[in-house]
Amino acid sequence: MDVLTGTARGQETLIDLRYAAGLTLERVAALLRASPAGRELRVSASKISSLENGRSVRGRRWQDPDVTGQLVAPLAKAYGVPVRMIVDAWMRTRHGEQSPTLAPRKMPEASAKALATWEALNERQQTYLGEIMREDRMTATEMWMRRVQRLPAPKAQQWRSLPLAVQAPSSVVGHTRLQERLRRRGVHDPGVGSTVHALERRGLVVVTEDSVEHPAGGTVVRVLVEITRRGRAAARAGLGEPRDPGPAAHLLSEWLWGVVARVAAAEPDGLEDDLLAGRSLFFIGVGYRGKSGGRASRGLVDSVPVMAPGGTHVAEYRWRLTRLGRRHVAEYLDIYRELYSHIDTTGLDGIADEQP
Template sequence: MSVQELAEAVGVTPRAVRHWEAGTRAVGDRAFGRLLEVLRCGAQDLTGRDPGTESLADLRRDAGMSTEQAAAVLRRKRGTQDLHFSAEKIRDLERGRRVRGWVWGSPETLGRVVRMLAQVYRVPDRVVMDAWRRSRPDTPLPVLPARSIRQPSRESMAAWSALNDRQRTYLTCIFHQDQEAEEEQRHARSVGAEQRPAVEWRRMTLALSAPSDAVGYTRIQERLREAGVHDPGAGSSVAALERRGLIVVYRDRVYINGLGDMPRTRVEMTRHGRAVARTALGIPREAGPSAPLLSLWLWKIVVRVARAGTKGVDGSLAGRGPHYLAVGQSPDGRTPSRGFIVLRHPDGVTHGPYRWFLTDSGQRHITDHLDAYQTLYPSLDTEGVNDSSD
């Protein structure tokens, strides 16, 4: 892009762009978010800031808002009259200063503010909570309001109503097998067993084109037979579910001793399919731990790194945990990591292997929530994890 093209796309003058490129003037808050959109990049590409280190001011700038704009949007939200949002209060929040107004001293009120900022900046609650603790480490911990229970969507209810009895039976049996596979993976993770990629265990064998007396029945076929479907195959019912976007069907061949290569049909539920099944069966989706708490899997990693103290943990930490926890990482390429661990040399060492260490944010998270974790995951030994900074 030329200077003129970039200036027009961002909504500034060419002179402003020249100042940015020369380093003689910083990008303003209002232009920063638009610049990210135009250049199709992340904030770290322009600032050098690693994901997982964001402050409240960083989140606002990433959203392309000045303090005046953020305050104006917040004032328009329902239920904010008692908070009297202003640009000055936004700046006080970001700089760790006391915010004027007696109501701002309540942890519950601060939790409401966190929830509103997350909505305005279009990031998850946990991202704002982490940035809040980096920006305001010495203020009371916000208490997030409980989320209301989500009601079944009309779309899911309509999709279930459109199925005939046989199609509903197939979807129900496939869903139950999907949930069983998911529970098996959770158990394997909890005992530290090797993890299989979801792309493998989510694809479940529905049928083998081979005599049942030679290969038996698959788990889904057994469920179908228990439900009264005694000729489970991969016919019109499965095709109908796939057309409606409830499952994905895969067909390949698998070698069976004594029979050779045999055709195989596998199925995988889509998110829409799970939502429809949960709606029909009255099964609420597991909410998991409330923000900003971690799942058991991620909490185990933090505990392990915390216990290692100044020795650190081997840099080859397996799995996707670092994508969710480590400075400079992101679980999905958009949302920043929690920033609780960092890969670096041990203190006083300038060469050799890197190791994982707890960050200040990670240690603060432990201090803030250790009691809650001990209640949530009582079987996990956390003795000594809050002394890792000693």
């Protein structure tokens, strides 16, 4: 699309998306009128044209972001793009007005199958499975924090195998963190093998062993346990902890918001070029695309040249928020603070106070 329209990846407007879809104004209007929101807004070719060109759209309901928000999904379907691309293009196209409001994702309900699996377990097995799930969740948070702090972190396939027990006297090697969890629930070492292997037979966990060097016990054998997807679903259903639906479709994941927040915190000077690298750029950097034939990035940050004194040459490049990036932070900062409260957003209020 960037070749056909002259628009860099991650900077598309509403008209760019329509051109890429190969649709006329009349055809888009017809497709949108098939949706409840399209009928309520009385969509026409002239209204789509006004929308694309940043002009005021006739009709009182067009000024209500809750109503225009219902038009985003049908528009995304018509253009064959994700919802977040429509929201981003809308914000690039229409300055000085509130962007469409998307309804939050519904909290998914626990499946009857997962709940039946949980109820088939005895009390001891339920305790083990619940504590294994919580330990897995806590370890995942620790790994995420290590990556944010740019510390080395093992791959998920390594850390998800959690140490359950060490085949050596506890008076010498102590207890694993998972054992400490179980002990606080009144469950001690006897019966570990039979309980865990009963969970394994049901496909709720995977049990493995390895050998490690312990400073007090020498070479010892560890029993490792990894919760499966089925086990996680059963534990969540039984403990009343349904899966987090995640942020709304137009919002960033925890990982990507952390990256954008770092760039925002470096404004107005920008973040040094070598401090932002890796896969995140394929999702938020102007000119990037996730994979061959994949969707363009959101274009929230861009590499901007910094001229040497006197303007004789480019001294360096720095990452800065694009216009859309600044507006995205300004509009959704409070929501992100609630979603990802542990991410440092100190100093971003100045951006949030800016007018779109």
